[in-house]
Amino acid sequence: MRLTSFLVREAIIPELSVRGNGIDPKNPQQVLEVKTRVIREMAQALHAAGYFRADELDDIVKAVIRREQLGTTGIGQGIAIPHSRHSSVHELVGTLALAPEGLPFDSLDNEPVYVIFLLVSPQERPGDHLRALEAIVRTMRDADFVKRLRACKSREEIWNLLESAAPGW
């Protein structure tokens, strides 16, 4: 699976409006607030691209946050993959956002995150979700690729770079 097969081009966010200034990364409540704002901004971008109804947005954000509270999806090396299953989608959709200054995300390595993938999956399609996770970790293991991704300033730059990534499973 390629990243571009499930990421929605129009929903990519080259620079999140959320900032981590003044946030204590060791304060769980403050970190949760940051996560919620990030996930809401990304879900809103998918909605604007035509993927959810407005009245489904709150529920999707809540579902992703509920999942996040079971264990962080900040997997280290500056990457986070917040995700959830939700009945509003019939196929896996996702988006990508960059946080150039880094955001606290309770990551496994306790470092800020700079690249965030939001995935929303149908209730009964675990295979697609697993293949999407594989595509993300495979691509993000390439430190040079991540460096180039973080340097991108526009949606088009990001998309072109993602299209250059090798297909996996």
Add this chain to the structure above:
Amino acid sequence: MIRPQEPEAGRWGSDHTMTVLLPAQGDNPRAERAMNVGGSSKQAETPEDLPNREGSHGPFRRVVRITNPLGLHHRAADYFSRAARRFSCRVTVHNGMLAADGKNIWDLLGLVVMPDQEVILETEGPDAAVALEHLAAILGAPNGEDYTI
């Protein structure tokens, strides 16, 4: 790091068991035993509570069926890798020709283990025997909420 790898020791039986090579048993340095497919569902103790089984070494292997309906997904892989890191032995999960460091969530997510798929869990080191039991139970658990650590 994920690398193509063929499990060296072990063969399938017609009764859905896999025969694995175990370490020295008396005079027989490579005694064979049949082990049941699937992880134990018993509640495991914490690794600190478990005996070291005389400095076991291995490699020990067990076939585990993934009963989690979501497969080896993010949270399950996270639980597993955290548990594996509490042991000093090497922990490897094989899925076909791919092998993953069981202590690394990035590696585990790269395996793409589907629901009802079988993987081979391999441990090798001073606490390998205990780790095999403990980690097989986690890997074979039906869902994340059942994990005990």
